[in-house]
Amino acid sequence: EAGVAQSPRYKIIEKRQSVAFWCNPISGHATLYWYQQILGQGPKLLIQFQNNGVVDDSQLPKDRFSAERLKGVDSTLKIQPAKLEDSAVYLCASSTGSMGTEAFFGQGTRLTVV
Amino acid sequence: LAKTTQPISMDSYEGQEVNITCSHNNIATNDYITWYQQFPSQGPRFIIQGYKTKVTNEVASLFIPADRKSSTLSLPRVSLSDTAVYYCLVGQWGKLIFGQGTELSVKP
Numbered sequence: 531e532a533g534v535a536q537s538p539r540y541k542i543i544e545k546r547q548s549v550a551f552w553c554n555p556i557s558g559h560a561t562l563y564w565y566q567q568i569l570g571q572g573p574k575l576l577i578q579f580q581n582n583g584v585v586d587d588s589q590l591p592k593d594r595f596s597a598e599r600l601k602g603v604d605s606t607l608k609i610q611p612a613k614l615e616d617s618a619v620y621l622c623a624s625s626t627g628s629m630g631t632e633a634f635f636g637q638g639t640r641l642t643v644v
Numbered sequence: 645l646a647k648t649t650q651p652i653s654m655d656s657y658e659g660q661e662v663n664i665t666c667s668h669n670n671i672a673t674n675d676y677i678t679w680y681q682q683f684p685s686q687g688p689r690f691i692i693q694g695y696k697t698k699v700t701n702e703v704a705s706l707f708i709p710a711d712r713k714s715s716t717l718s719l720p721r722v723s724l725s726d727t728a729v730y731y732c733l734v735g736q737w738g739k740l741i742f743g744q745g746t747e748l749s750v751k752p
Contacts, residue, residue, distance in 0.1 A: 534687075561738045572731060572742035573688065580738075621687045623740070631678040631735045635687025 532556065534636035536622050542642045548610035551639045555603070555624030561585075562599055563633065564607050565621040573621055579605065580627060612643045648732045653747040662719045664746050666732030669713050677708060677715045680731045682745070688731060692717070722750045 535554040543549050555562050560581050565573035576595065578585040581602040590597065594613070599605040609616055619640050625633040649667040656662045668677070676695055680688040692699055694706040694715070705718040719726060729745040 563740065565742075572729075572745050575741060578738070586739075623687065625738050627738055629674070629736055630676045630693050631733055631738060631740050632690050632693055633738070633740055634690065637685075638687050640685075 534622055534624055534634050536620075536636035536639055538639055539637065540640050540642075542644060543612055545614055545643050546611040548608065549612055549641065550609075551607045551620050551622075551641075553605045553607070553622030553636060555605070555622070556634055558626070559624035559634075560602070560627035561625045561633070562605050563621075563623040563625075564597055564605070565623065567619045567621055567638070569618075576607070609641075612641075614643050617641060617643045648734055648743050650730075650732050650743065650746045652744060653749070655749050655751065656722055657751050658723055659721050662722050662726070662748060662750075664717045664719075664730055664732075664748070665714060666717070667714045668732070668734045671712050671734050672736070674736045675734045676736055677706065677712075678733045678735075678740075679704070679706065679717045680733065680742075682729045682731065688742075691730075719748075722748075724750050724752065726750050 537552050562579045564576045567573040576590045577587040577597045579599045597607045619638040621638045623633040623635040678693040679691045681691050682688040692704050692706045699706045707716045727750045729747050731745040
């Protein structure tokens with residue numbers, strides 16, 4: 531079974547530029563997550579989708595971050611404009627949407643803002 | 645959401661059994677207890693999930709007392725490759741909120 535695919539793996543941009551990350555979840559998984567992980571910290575949930583709809587985006591900085599999940603499958607996360615403090619690993623995960631909390635994570639995109 | 649508390653770091657030696665305890669005093673009735681493992685430069689990996697009593701799989705065991713206010717992840721006979729950060733999560737219906745985690749260092 532193919533895992534969660536993310537691209538790119540690494541990205542370096544200057545502050546005030548824009549950037550987009552792409553995620554392809556495991557086939558058939560209804561729930562998709564985007565996390566931000568700053569070095570030395572646990573992953574922080576940015577947004578959670580259930581199929582096409584947003585379940586939780588309470589910690590998404592909506593003035594600069596946006597995310598969409600077209601047709602309930604792939605998803606993109608965009609940052610515009612980027613700030614230095616956005617330097618982090620951005621993780622995508624997916625799950626079946628069942629009662630438990632088992633999810634599968636991609637390898638992440640390491641973003642460096644200079 | 646139930647808050648979890650776990651040690652920041654632990655040291656062990658190869659071949660030993662490692663037990664990491666997580667405290668979750670405010671766990672809700674329908675919450676599951678789930679543990680993830682994360683290696684550097686990788687996303688977290690699901691290890692084990694339980695609701696009550698004991699759960700065992702090929703990687704670890706999870707012990708949950710009757711009051712469910714804590715849980716213990718047990719890793720039998722650790723090796724150097726078990727050096728990682730271990731996260732304890734409490735939630736339901738796909739609600740995954742991570743804390744700081746426990747950084748386990750296994751030494752030869």
